[in-house]
Amino acid sequence: MSKISWWRTSFGPEEVERLKSSVSLEHISEGVVTREFEEAFAQLLGVPYAVATPSGSAALLLSLMALGIGPGDEVIVPDRTWIATAHAVLMTGATVILADVRPDIPVMDVSKLAPKITNRTKAIIPVHLNGRGTEMAEIQSLTLGQDIAIIEDACQAMCSRNLTGFLGTQSKAGCFSLSVSKLISTGQGGMVVTRDEEFYRRLKLTKNHGVVDVFTDTWNQMGFNFKYTDLLASFGLVQMSRIPERIEHMKNIYSRYKECLEDIPFVQLIPVDLTVGELPLYAEVRCNQRDRVVSFLNQRGIQVRPVPPNIDISPYISHGGRDNFPNSERFSRESFYLPSGPAQPLGNIEFVIQNLKEFHPAP
Ligand SMILES: *Cc1c(COP(=O)(O)O)cnc(C)c1O
Numbered sequence: 001m002s003k004i005s006w007w008r009t010s011f012g013p014e015e016v017e018r019l020k021s022s023v024s025l026e027h028i029s030e031g032v033v034t035r036e037f038e039e040a041f042a043q044l045l046g047v048p049y050a051v052a053t054p055s056g057s058a059a060l061l062l063s064l065m066a067l068g069i070g071p072g073d074e075v076i077v078p079d080r081t082w083i084a085t086a087h088a089v090l091m092t093g094a095t096v097i098l099a100d101v102r103p104d105i106p107v108m109d110v111s112k113l114a115p116k117i118t119n120r121t122k123a124i125i126p127v128h129l130n131g132r133g134t135e136m137a138e139i140q141s142l143t144l145g146q147d148i149a150i151i152e153d154a155c156q157a158m159c160s161r162n163l164t165g166f167l168g169t170q171s172k173a174g175c176f177s178l179s180v181s182k183l184i185s186t187g188q189g190g191m192v193v194t195r196d197e198e199f200y201r202r203l204k205l206t207k208n209h210g211v212v213d214v215f216t217d218t219w220n221q222m223g224f225n226f227k228y229t230d231l232l233a234s235f236g237l238v239q240m241s242r243i244p245e246r247i248e249h250m251k252n253i254y255s256r257y258k259e260c261l262e263d264i265p266f267v268q269l270i271p272v273d274l275t276v277g278e279l280p281l282y283a284e285v286r287c288n289q290r291d292r293v294v295s296f297l298n299q300r301g302i303q304v305r306p307v308p309p310n311i312d313i314s315p316y317i318s319h320g321g322r323d324n325f326p327n328s329e330r331f332s333r334e335s336f337y338l339p340s341g342p343a344q345p346l347g348n349i350e351f352v353i354q355n356l357k358e359f360h361p362a363p
Pocket residue numbers: 055056057058081082084085127129153155156176177178179188189190
């Protein structure tokens with residue numbers, strides 16, 4: 001057992017109380033509490049519409065389905081993300097087109113995007129990894145006048161901003177996750193936000209099997225059951241009240257690592273730009289002796305984990321050659337997460353730093 005885990009979040013008696021009241025009021029499945037949670041979520045991000053889903057993965061899939069994306073269509077996804085982004089595309093029957101990330105930060109390299117766009121491209125999914133904004137204005141100008149939807153995977157970017165505003169609110173659909181290792185959690189859960197009323201209606205229909213009349217159960221389009229539950233929404237409403245203190249805590253963790261890692265040249269913090277409003281979810285670092293450092297810290301009771309592999313290793317996703325993603329491959333080899341999270345004590349950060357200082361890099 002590690003003494004310090006890579007991620008720590010929290011919930012308290014307030015969540016339990018709200019959950020209890022939901023049960024006594026028989027607010028079990030999706031209903032009034034889910035509406036309240038959606039409204040609070042939309043209001044927080046300054047958008048008119050939010051739609052709750054069972055997970056962030058389901059939020060992505062629902063958005064793609066509501067856009068009518070399917071076999072024969074191409075969807076561009078960065079090679080560096082959690083595999084959920086690519087799997088959501090594959091679930092619709094569409095083809096995943098992988099794009100490399102920037103050399104300095106692991107977000108889609110928009111300057112290399114143009115050649116990926118074909119007459120089959122129906123959507124682009126920029127992934128704002130660890131709160132880092134993808135260059136949205138550049139993607140918008142690349143797709144200008146074409147029938148290409150932009151869906152933001154903002155699962156790691158709740159409450160994170162670029163100079164325009166909140167990430168996830170600058171395209172057709174922004175997808176968020178409420179799983180455990182995200183800013184707030186309801187165990188599982190997700191949210192799609194949009195400014196487009198017509199698209200909002202499509203999302204609502206699609207998440208309930210296209211049902212237009214719940215009394216007669218008549219439907220008018222293809223859909224699925226992506227409903228949320230009032231039980232989880234009651235939990236989520238309380239979690240939302242914890243956001244301001246969490247934002248402060250995440251920034252403090254990041255700043256402390258930044259300060260200390262300046263004296264530890266073999267480990268570099270992968271930057272997140274606090275000055276524009278980006279919010280680092282994880283303490284993501286890189287080191288050219290990654291695997292040695294990871295096992296060294298793990299042996300000392302500090303759980304650190306490598307970042308997930310690059311998407312192009314999936315044998316069922318064609319990529320036109322592994323050497324097409326040099327930046328993504330490098331992040332995959334070199335980067336890992338140091339302990340962080342909304343309930344990670346700052347003292348643990350000091351302990352991690354102390355131990356890192358005792359690591360002897362190979363010459
Ligand atoms: C967490 C995450 C998802 C999926 O969210 P789930 O709620 O776990 O389904 C998708 N994309 C990214 C980038 C994520 O970090």
